[in-house]
Amino acid sequence: MTTTEAPFACNREMYVDHPENVFYGTDDGAQDGSFSEFADFRAHYQSVEPWRREDIHMISVVGGLYGLNFIPLWRPKRITIFDINPAAISYFQIIRRVWISSRDARHFLSRLTAADYEVANDLERFVQENISLKQRGCLPRERGSTKRPYEQSWQYALEHFDTTRQILRDAPLEIRTEPMESPSFAQRIREQNNVWIYGSNITEFHYFDLELADPSNAVVVQIIYPGQPQLLDLAPWGGRPVRIKFEIPLAVEELAMARTAADGQ
Numbered sequence: 001m002t003t004t005e006a007p008f009a010c011n012r013e014m015y016v017d018h019p020e021n022v023f024y025g026t027d028d029g030a031q032d033g034s035f036s037e038f039a040d041f042r043a044h045y046q047s048v049e050p051w052r053r054e055d056i057h058m059i060s061v062v063g064g065l066y067g068l069n070f071i072p073l074w075r076p077k078r079i080t081i082f083d084i085n086p087a088a089i090s091y092f093q094i095i096r097r098v099w100i101s102s103r104d105a106r107h108f109l110s111r112l113t114a115a116d117y118e119v120a121n122d123l124e125r126f127v128q129e130n131i132s133l134k135q136r137g138c139l140p141r142e143r144g145s146t147k148r149p150y151e152q153s154w155q156y157a158l159e160h161f162d163t164t165r166q167i168l169r170d171a172p173l174e175i176r177t178e179p180m181e182s183p184s185f186a187q188r189i190r191e192q193n194n195v196w197i198y199g200s201n202i203t204e205f206h207y208f209d210l211e212l213a214d215p216s217n218a219v220v221v222q223i224i225y226p227g228q229p230q231l232l233d234l235a236p237w238g239g240r241p242v243r244i245k246f247e248i249p250l251a252v253e254e255l256a257m258a259r260t261a262a263d264g265q
Contacts, residue, residue, distance in 0.1 A: 026064025
């Protein structure tokens, strides 16, 4: 049965302007850290028609940055990163800069541990300290949430370090400190038919709808704790406007059908 409210909706505001509520590492996916859920995502990407892989616009929440793994898989031509927590945005910006400027995965991880990189402001310095503490196994909970090791959190991205670095460096990037359902965000993507979205577990905290005018090449992935991945490929609804219902589980409805139902009430 689908509830009308996200399970933890009352906790959503704990992530707004709370720098201590950043996830340094992720618990998305299989709870044994095996990364076994990613095989299904890879199989889906490899199964779609080649034209669908040519111009992907990847949209990802920051969260614990599990979305990094989709960069070398989906190989997007554009990236949008969003989060309602400014500290999480700073976290992504740091990881991106250090990734781009590192020689390889080992160099990247060692620089995170040693805090061997410059930061731009006090918030970035706070995040930098937390990353180093996490890497050394001594991050206190009052400063941040430490999840899996980065080697597990970002397994596919680290295994394809050079590809990830090239895309992070070269792909046009937009960063938005706002929820995905905000009017400006929703309006921006409505006319796009190449969005591939990673939403992590945001529907645990908030239910919302997004509309697409033509979802002929649209995909949504979410992973709900504990290890419940869902991939919704909207290609079967291509050519007609739809409403994506970000709930548990994900759902989709044709807008024409929704209007007809409303008119009949």
